[in-house]
Amino acid sequence: MSIEIKKQSHLFRKSAYNLLLDILRYNVYANHFPNKSDAAVIKKFNQMSKERGYLGDFNFFVTKCMNYNETPPFINLADSGIWEAQGCTLSVTDSITGIRSDEFDAIALSSYQGLFYESFKLYEDSLKDSTFIFFKSSIIAGISSIEAFIRHKAEQYNVYNKQDVLIDNSNNKISFIDKFDIWIPKMTAEKFDKSTCEWDALKKILNFRDNESIHLKGTYGTNYSELERLMNIYKYAIPGILRKLHIHFKMIIPSNIIIASYYPEISIFQKAT
Numbered sequence: 001m002s003i004e005i006k007k008q009s010h011l012f013r014k015s016a017y018n019l020l021l022d023i024l025r026y027n028v029y030a031n032h033f034p035n036k037s038d039a040a041v042i043k044k045f046n047q048m049s050k051e052r053g054y055l056g057d058f059n060f061f062v063t064k065c066m067n068y069n070e071t072p073p074f075i076n077l078a079d080s081g082i083w084e085a086q087g088c089t090l091s092v093t094d095s096i097t098g099i100r101s102d103e104f105d106a107i108a109l110s111s112y113q114g115l116f117y118e119s120f121k122l123y124e125d126s127l128k129d130s131t132f133i134f135f136k137s138s139i140i141a142g143i144s145s146i147e148a149f150i151r152h153k154a155e156q157y158n159v160y161n162k163q164d165v166l167i168d169n170s171n172n173k174i175s176f177i178d179k180f181d182i183w184i185p186k187m188t189a190e191k192f193d194k195s196t197c198e199w200d201a202l203k204k205i206l207n208f209r210d211n212e213s214i215h216l217k218g219t220y221g222t223n224y225s226e227l228e229r230l231m232n233i234y235k236y237a238i239p240g241i242l243r244k245l246h247i248h249f250k251m252i253i254p255s256n257i258i259i260a261s262y263y264p265e266i267s268i269f270q271k272a273t
Contacts, residue, residue, distance in 0.1 A: 003224060004271050005130045005231070008264040009068060016065035019262040020058065023075055026246065026253040068264050075255050112152060113254060115145035116242060120260050123234055127266060135231060139209050142238035143176075146202075149245055150179045157187045176206070188248060198244055201236035228268040235263040 011019070024041055029048070036044070042058045049057055061072050122138035125131065154166040166183050168174040174183070184192045193199070208230055239260035246253040 002271055003130050004269045005127045005266055006269065007127055007266045011066050011068055011262060011264055013062065013066060015262050016062050019258065020062055020065050020072070022243070022253070022258045022261075023072070023255065026243075027255050027258060028075060030252045068262075071259075075259075112145045112148035112242075115141050115148055116239070116257060116260075119145055119238055120256070123231075123238075126231070132227065135227075135234075136209075138234070139205055139238075142234070143206070143209060145238070146241055146245070147176060147179075149242060150183060153187055153249060154179075154183060184248065190248065192248055193244070196244065198236045198240035201233035202238075202241050204233060205230065205237040224268050224270060228266065231266050231268075235261050239263075 021038060021041060024045055025036075029045070046057045048054075054061075064070050064072055119138045119142035122134045122141060126134035126138060151168070154168075158165040164186075166174075166186070168179070180192045180194070184190075239257045242257050243253055243261045246257070
């Protein structure tokens with residue numbers, strides 16, 4: 001038996017509503033909407049939409065967003081941290097640390113966003129090709145992107161806290177979970193909220209990555225219903241946690257992370273070969 005993986009093409013209206021609010025509040029117009037209620041965001045957007053000649057109001061674009069593959073025209077898709085060039089070397093300099101990173105001549109990218117881009121591409125490849133190996137690789141890259149985000153924030157923190165630097169190396173090993181429990185509260189003076197579906201999903205995905213007994217039965221180990229469940233919580237565990245981290249650190253969220261965190265439900269079907 002082989003499998004076929006299908007994703008729904010449409011979001012429920014509530015999901016599309018929340019996706020659009022996230023785009024407005026945390027990405028495109030983040031500077032306009034700090035700490036404003038949903039109603040205030042919608043009212044302001046409707047005013048701006050009319051002034052700028054958009055095709056419709058907030059409800060119009062909610063309906064548009066229900067088609068997951070249709071992107072509203074005001075979304076900035078150039079904010080994913082990826083720059084392409086031919087025949088040259090690109091450099092990226094962190095505005096706080098002053099550290100410059102030189103990448104390969106074809107593509108340069110900020111570390112965590114580049115890893116997330118890789119993770120999400122592998123995730124979509126796993127759906128398109130019904131390939132379990134791509135899904136497992138997407139999880140590994142996705143967790144690495146979360147680690148890279150926290151590491152990047154720690155490097156920025158260390159610039160201003162020379163007497164209390166955050167270090168994770170062979171002489172001072174800090175676990176992935178401890179970075180959430182110890183490092184993040186130290187950097188932000190707030191605990192990271194672990195009462196969410198995103199954190200619950202991350203724990204399940206970590207267990208999947210770490211536990212070699214959970215592989216697809218027959219070929220790689222797990223039963224298909226378990227694989228379907230894991231593939232459906234990817235959006236909470238990887239882009240969802242990155243979304244929460246950006247909010248926690250009061251950062252603008254790249255649009256590709258927001259959009260991926262509202263990925264449609266997927267279903268796995270067995271088919272005769």
